[in-house]
Amino acid sequence: EAGVAQSPRYKIIEKRQSVAFWCNPISGHATLYWYQQILGQGPKLLIQFQNNGVVDDSQLPKDRFSAERLKGVDSTLKIQPAKLEDSAVYLCASAAWGTENTEAFFGQGTRLTVV
């Protein structure tokens, strides 16, 4: 079974530029998460999708971040414009619909450096 795919693996941009990340979840997984992990910290939930609907985006900085999940499969996360403090690893995870114990599987992440 293929895992969660993310691209790109690394990205360096200047502040005020735009950037987009892509995620392809495990086939059949209805739940998709985007997390931001700053060095030395735990993953912070940015947005959660159930199929193509948003379940939770309470911690997404909506003035600069946006995300979509068209057709309930792939997802993109965009930052426009980027700030220095956005430097982090952006992790995508997916989970099957089901019980409270359903495991979330993570992709390899995209390491963003804003200079």
Added chain:
Amino acid sequence: QKEVEQNSGPLSVPEGAIASLNCTYSDRGSQSFFWYRQYSGKSPELIMFIYSNGDKEDGRFTAQLNKASQYVSLLIRDSQPSDSATYLCAVKARGSTLGRLYFGRGTQLTVWP
């Protein structure tokens, strides 16, 4: 943000010892609790989950849950240098087949030979 707190660490134990990792959470209605391991530069991977009060054992790992105290822990017996990683506690929010999943900041564990 649902608060998930972990002992700050870093934690350093000798090979063969028991490593104890602790986590508290603020949402009393939380349903499920997960321990993830994250090696440096890698993504988190699931070690164990627990949802009932008491202990759950899997090999060298034991998860303990006390919902009254809002406390969950992970014990690693016979620690090995390969266990050196950051351990993340994750909590699935109340009423959530929709699966809101919140993480603590992690505890860095070093097991020295």
